[in-house]
Amino acid sequence: MSSHKEHKEEMIELCAAYALGTIEEKDRKRLEAHLAEGCPECETALREFGYGATLLAASAPRVLPLPGLRERALAAVTSEQGAAEHGTRDRGAAVPGGSGAPGAAKVLRLPRTGRPGWFAWTGWIVAAVMIISSGTFYESTGRLRAILRAREADLNGTARDLAVERQWGGVLTSPIARVADLAPAAPLAGETSGIRGRAVYDPATRRAVVVLTNATAPDSQSFQLWAVRGLSTTSMGVIHPDEHGAAVLRLESAGEPTTLTAFAVSLEPKGGSPDKTAPSGPVVLMGPLRESPRGPSRG
């Protein structure tokens, strides 16, 4: 067995120990470093072993908590909420399903509501560097001025990129956005079983952002995204994930708010369904659009 394969096998065994909580501390650090580099196989293994752990828990003798415990738990959270600023949460030990680096991981790495995303911060940092740098370059030689012009051009490019990102960020932060969690339409098996996704649709602009994870299809097949409009489906394109199986699709015109009801993902022959109006393969994910919990009705 090659050392690469041995390494992968060892990491998958560590995933099992991690899911059960039996992993040694030094192994946990090794596994988390490995996961941080991105490993779809281990992420799939973690999920599968996590299901196994859930089944184990479900085998315990069925004893129900007394009703008053719910109120106690919520009161304890309220007390915690009052005692600490929300932004300072996150101090405990790592557990399966969590990231070892505090604050490093979120459900999905999408911009958070009301907070600048990494791209915005990058833009501001670049801008700050340029402001400071330009004061120095102003009195410098022609060579340095050329560098400054090049940097300014970069900054302009960054500003344009930032404007584009903000437009798409507006989809994610729109107060009237509708959200669809793309979940398996039926129990999945095999190498495609890990695919999951989420779609956010802004009725004001008709734009949508769809994020998929573990979307790596078998060699001879492709995943394809569909907009469900009333009783018909419209192809939104074949999904081309990165090497980690992640894909972000930006849809300029996902459909009218009165007719767009859901998104779906099907598993198709390589290149997509021959029929652009309907899936030819099995629908693996489906998610009805619903009002976002961030909407005005939630205050």
Next chain:
Amino acid sequence: MSESDFELIRRLQEGDRDAVGSLYDRYAPLLYPLMVRITGDRNEADEALVEVWTRAWRESARYDLNRGTVAAWLLGIARSCALSRVPAGAVSGRRGAGDFDAGAALADDPDDSPGRRQLAERVRRALGALEPKHRRVLESSFFDGLSTLEIAGRMNAPAVMVRSWTRQALARLRALLPSEEWT
């Protein structure tokens, strides 16, 4: 339509306390029996269950969709809270390691939903079908909180074998129950 785990954990991350209540309703019936099983004491399990939700609240930013389900993440917290209430060295003395039947001394609560009681039965049957060494590593790790090295010492086997058995045991359990999920 009930909210997905995905949405609830996102709300939790955004500081929405109501999400705790929704997650409690969904998962306390899964976590609490495990905690009673681990601690062997309902009062201790009560305290541990309360702690689970304050920890979930504090640590929600750590949850990563790519590393497991919300259920698995909460189970990790629940095991940690329960095991911290078991005095060191008390685990192996409380019941025989590897003995799943010992945990069944508590009867299933008839007020629990039939679906969950039936799921528990199906999982117990599947566990009974595993090889004894596989059952034992699952029991010793998940319920008794022993590390790989501790299990290796008790089973007089190399740690590398214990790791391999753990993986095989979980894979076998999943294969025996391919479509079972907590709902």
